[in-house]
Amino acid sequence: xxxxxxxxxxxxxxxxxxxxxxxxxxxxxxxGSVVAAAFPNAWEDAYRKIVAPLVAAQGxxxxxxxxxxxxxxxxxxxxxxxxxxxxxxxxxxxxxxxVSRGLIEKIDPSKxxxxxxxxxxxxxxxxxxxxxxxxxxxxxxTMVPKPAGYxxxxxxxxxxxxxxxxxxxxxxxxxxxxEIAKLYGGGxxxxxxxxxxxASHMPKVGAIANNGSxxxxxxxxxxxxxxxxxxxxxxxxxxxxxxxxxxxxxSGSPSVPVTIHLAKGAANPEGVYQYMDAAISAxxxxxxxxxxxxxxxxxxxxPLTPGIKSFVSEDDLKKxxxxxxxxxxxxxxxxxxxxxxxxxx
Amino acid sequence: MNRNGLPFLLPMLALSLAGFVxxxxxxxxxxxxxxSGSPTLANYQRLFADPFVLSVLVxxxxxxxKVVALTTLIALPITLxxxxxxxxxxxxxxxxxxxxxxxxxxxxxxxxxxxxxRQGPISQALVELGLAPAPRSLLFNETALVVVLAQIELPLLxxxxxxxxxxxxxxxxxxxxxxxxxxxxxxxxVLLPMMAPGFLAGWVLVFAGATTSYVTQSVxxxxxxxxxxxxxxxxxxxxxxxPSAAAVAFVxxxxxxxxxxxxxxxxxxxxxxxxx
Numbered sequence: 001x002x003x004x005x006x007x008x009x010x011x012x013x014x015x016x017x018x019x020x021x022x023x024x025x026x027x028x029x030x031x032g033s034v035v036a037a038a039f040p041n042a043w044e045d046a047y048r049k050i051v052a053p054l055v056a057a058q059g060x061x062x063x064x065x066x067x068x069x070x071x072x073x074x075x076x077x078x079x080x081x082x083x084x085x086x087x088x089x090x091x092x093x094x095x096x097x098x099v100s101r102g103l104i105e106k107i108d109p110s111k112x113x114x115x116x117x118x119x120x121x122x123x124x125x126x127x128x129x130x131x132x133x134x135x136x137x138x139x140x141x142t143m144v145p146k147p148a149g150y151x152x153x154x155x156x157x158x159x160x161x162x163x164x165x166x167x168x169x170x171x172x173x174x175x176x177x178x179e180i181a182k183l184y185g186g187g188x189x190x191x192x193x194x195x196x197x198x199a200s201h202m203p204k205v206g207a208i209a210n211n212g213s214x215x216x217x218x219x220x221x222x223x224x225x226x227x228x229x230x231x232x233x234x235x236x237x238x239x240x241x242x243x244x245x246x247x248x249x250x251s252g253s254p255s256v257p258v259t260i261h262l263a264k265g266a267a268n269p270e271g272v273y274q275y276m277d278a279a280i281s282a283x284x285x286x287x288x289x290x291x292x293x294x295x296x297x298x299x300x301x302x303p304l305t306p307g308i309k310s311f312v313s314e315d316d317l318k319k320x321x322x323x324x325x326x327x328x329x330x331x332x333x334x335x336x337x338x339x340x341x342x343x344x345x
Numbered sequence: 346m347n348r349n350g351l352p353f354l355l356p357m358l359a360l361s362l363a364g365f366v367x368x369x370x371x372x373x374x375x376x377x378x379x380x381s382g383s384p385t386l387a388n389y390q391r392l393f394a395d396p397f398v399l400s401v402l403v404x405x406x407x408x409x410x411k412v413v414a415l416t417t418l419i420a421l422p423i424t425l426x427x428x429x430x431x432x433x434x435x436x437x438x439x440x441x442x443x444x445x446x447x448x449x450x451x452x453x454x455x456x457x458x459x460x461x462x463r464q465g466p467i468s469q470a471l472v473e474l475g476l477a478p479a480p481r482s483l484l485f486n487e488t489a490l491v492v493v494l495a496q497i498e499l500p501l502l503x504x505x506x507x508x509x510x511x512x513x514x515x516x517x518x519x520x521x522x523x524x525x526x527x528x529x530x531x532x533x534x535v536l537l538p539m540m541a542p543g544f545l546a547g548w549v550l551v552f553a554g555a556t557t558s559y560v561t562q563s564v565x566x567x568x569x570x571x572x573x574x575x576x577x578x579x580x581x582x583x584x585x586x587x588p589s590a591a592a593v594a595f596v597x598x599x600x601x602x603x604x605x606x607x608x609x610x611x612x613x614x615x616x617x618x619x620x621x
Contacts, residue, residue: 070582167568221462
């Protein structure tokens with residue numbers, strides 16, 4: 001083969017690529033797109049289908065990148081000032097860490113048209129809450145009886161070999177462990193009773209999963225019949241035709257708001273504001289409140305759907321439990337390491 | 346080496362340097378500093394003083410050897426079939442060996458969840474045959490993990506051996522037979538020494554693949570079987586202990602490199618390299 005391209009020309013061409021910005025994704029995406037992290041599966045799908053078109057209508061492309069809250073935090077920490085996401089989606093556990101490490105910025109609410117439509121509790125200085133996740137116990141009614149609460153899962157033989165648990169990296173799991181600790185004499189600053197309970201209960205545990213998504217896969221495959229879940233997880237499984245019900249533990253349902261944050265050093269802050277505004281708009285939230293996501297709206301113009309009301313009654317709302325994340329974060333790393341040692345075969 | 350070819354290697358060398366050697370060197374530096382940036386050996390001292398980490402390291406290396414052993418047991422009949430096969434059948438065997446590689450590792454791993462699950466065909470068959478009282482999950486134990494990794498890594502062992510066989514003289518076993526050797530003697534004195542370089546190359550690949558396969562280890566093994574890749578992930582992604590994670594990553598790299606170097610050195614041994 002003869003080539004019209006000389007070696008010198010090829011080398012010159014190669015050298016010019018950086019000048020064209022070929023290797024700079026940050027430059028490329030600053031032009032008219034926003035990279036937003038969203039939790040994998042249900043959140044990711046819903047944000048891509050419902051929120052992204054609303055952002056696109058304002059001339060900005062929303063790139064939804066799936067990542068668990070803890071992974072988002074790890075990625076922000078990996079390149080402070082040059083974040084891999086322009087916007088992140090976090091709960092108070094990660095938000096507190098992100099604030100203390102200077103990874104996210106306070107927002108300017110005047111840039112959000114829908115800010116005044118938000119419930120007062122959903123307006124935070126670091127971004128708008130887009131929903132409140134209510135956590136409890138998910139169970140398969142064809143496999144196990146309806147659990148009354150966390151204690152039932154350890155003390156009733158009907159659940160032996162059917163319950164999955166995860167470590168403290170997950171918010172849902174961390175909140176459940178705190179509630180279980182309280183039931184067995186511990187609390188947000190004392191997890192010893194949980195580790196003792198877990199160590200003695202290990203032969204009867206159905207599975208220990210690496211994360212919430214792995215648990216949902218196990219549940220779908222009939223591997224397990226019970227796991228700690230949010231109402232959103234249950235709505236998603238139901239929409240797939242999996243027999244799955246949600247139960248509020250008698251000790252109360254641990255709950256967390258989910259917030260969009262502006263990453264410090266974001267390539268396109270204006271685009272992030274467009275994204276935040278779209279996510280809290282009545283148009284988006286009324287669709288997100290429907291199956292398969294059934295997210296509890298924070299926009300006061302959006303009514304609770306009958307589907308959401310079937311998960312959360314007025315009585316349940318009175319029994320919501322908001323954990324003390326400052327206390328949990330102080331010991332979370334140590335508990336995560338200890339959990340691995342207790343559950344390891 | 347042809348010196349005139351060097352310019353063509355430069356882009357690849359530059360890419361390797363920028364994309365592999367430099368990040369690895371950075372990781373090395375990270376492993377020798379504490380969270381405030383001061384130099385320290387504490388990250389390594391802590392690892393070797395912690396029996397939990399040591400047992401994770403030992404389990405990871407043991408997992409690699411178990412997968413190599415099982416993969417070899419499965420690969421041997423396939424490669425012998427290939428040796429005896431006609432050219433047409435050889436093409437079919439190569440195609441069937443390559444077929445699983447056309448799907449992603451993640452997809453193959455998830456397919457195994459269905460196969461080994463409580464509602465899966467193996468569990469159901471055991472119940473139907475009266476060998477088990479109730480359906481039970483075959484996942485989340487090391488045996489399952491070794492089986493799944495062996496299936497996933499199998500092409501990496503079979504293909505190098507087939508490459509060696511394809512270059513070999515098919516009359517060798519006929520000659521041995523003419524000289525009075527039985528089938529077992531032919532296998533031990535002719536075929537296995539001939540295939541040895543292929544097996545050694547394959548073992549290096551299988552060992553490296555099995556010990557570092559984060560997805561398969563975490564999905565099939567669950568969170569109760571902890572190997573170094575999951576441990577590193579946890580240190581970085583959950584605990585944010587980067588210096589410690591860098592040290593663990595380097596220990597894993599050193600351990601697997603040493604074992605692979607030993608295998609590679611063995612492959613160069615004149616007897617094993619097929620020059621005896």
